[in-house]
Amino acid sequence: MSFRVPRRTIAAFLGPAVAALAIVGIAPLLYAVWKSLHYFNLTKIAQQRFVGLENYGAVLTDPVFWQAMGRTALLFIIAVPIQIALGLLIALVLHRPGLTFWKTLARLSLVLPMATTYAVVGLLAQVMLNQKYGVINQMLGWIGVDAINFIGDPTNAFIGVVIWDIWQWTPFVALVLLAGLSTVPPEIEEAAKLETKSNWTVLRHVQLPFLIPSLVAVLILRTADTLKLFDMPFTMTRGGPGSATEFIAVLIERVGNRQFDIGMAAAQSIIMLAITIVLARLYIRLFYREVR
């Protein structure tokens, strides 16, 4: 049963948090919508004027915007399947009984990459991927690969971002999938293992159905976080060389902060916000059924 409480009490408990979040989270959004309807450049403030939906038209027909969207999608398409494959392998190893102490250690080490300051990951990438002084090129040398110019070459810089995205987020995927594996009732898993020797069959027919929610969660969260991705590529390459690593959030930052075209940046970010809200709705519909 629930308590009957006067509305005043409820308002007193919830009011401050709701007001705070509305001020910092909603008010700036409304302001951004308003600014997106204007020509507004910080270096030409006198020319500010209402232009209606012109900025949106410009963004939607701007090849630079779509290229940044395409790059962001490409990063997702390349990095996330690798993260899921590696993550699943790691989760399956950690899920097996035995070697408990070492598995606890491995699990603790998995926590480190995803907690690492994203800007520091960019710096690490710079230092470790350097063509002359970088340790990764040294290691490639040991197996007979010539030093690669990771930072200076467009394609390689993109690969560099993919590598570090994989480093930082594979552990996250692994731990989410590991949590999924532990939802398989042990007696079902045991029975299946008596039936067949093939780990693959157990995975495909017994464990996979229980992993679907975790996989969906990973896909939605990784999509949202790839759209947000700014710190790591920004510290690593500033979006370059050229625009090779200019992902959508990096592009918006450049338009707003380095070209001072706030109206345009606002329009771009509102379009991105629309995508984000669809993702969030989907996530909520799938994962929070029990709170209703």
Add this chain to the structure above:
Amino acid sequence: MAAPIQRRSLWAEGVLLLLIGLFCVFPFYWMVTTSLKTQVVALESPPVWWFTPTLANYWEVLFVDKVGPALINSIIVAVCTTALAVGLGTPAAYALARFEFRGKTDLWFWFITNRFVSPVVLAFPVFLISRELGLRDTHLALILMYLTFTLPIVIWICTDQFRSIPRELDEAAMLEGAGQWTIFRQICLPLAMPGVAVSSILSFIFSWNELLFAYILAPKAAKTAPAMAVTFMEGYDVPYGKIMATSTLIVVPVLIFALLASKHLVRGLTMGAVK
């Protein structure tokens, strides 16, 4: 027959575990060792693995290059925003866990949606607003903006925690004549301390790591450590040792917190969809 096979698979498992550990930890090893190299050693090609370590880089970044003040700014911002988020968030979480009212689910979903919104969407409007209000380059601007992600985390985790406290306790106190606020403060909040602790640690980690708001809103006086680290990459002669010393100083506190809350980090990152 069975024993050798099992032993072999145990070996394979051990090797895999070692690879997992190396994969995760090696960059940190390289970061710390590079931070102990002089610029001459750091610019050896190919890189050297054995050398005489020096703490000169730490001395220089902390006291000459103003990473010290930046770290203090980071601490001020992360601690204040966490305290504010707990202060505002725990009563809200209690209300969500205990009271029934219209629009409850919508409110709940709005909190969760904040997890998905990119800071770049808010950064420019807030930049303009903070300029108007004279809040640019202040701790307060960052503390308030960080509420957009710390408050939802606190509310989510604490709601879950309050739900796990038996309602009978509340009911008994109510029969004694205690008011809602007293019940919340004297009975439920102390019992919810594990949730408060976990959500505080997560808030601290996320605020400490934040770059975009800091970079745009606090260019000088209130500059935080990650924003400071970015400026090192500008210029020609890239000081590797100093960059890695700064990185180490930034990363060590969050890694300690992350290990303390290791069981809950995934819960925080998925907003509770995965426990």
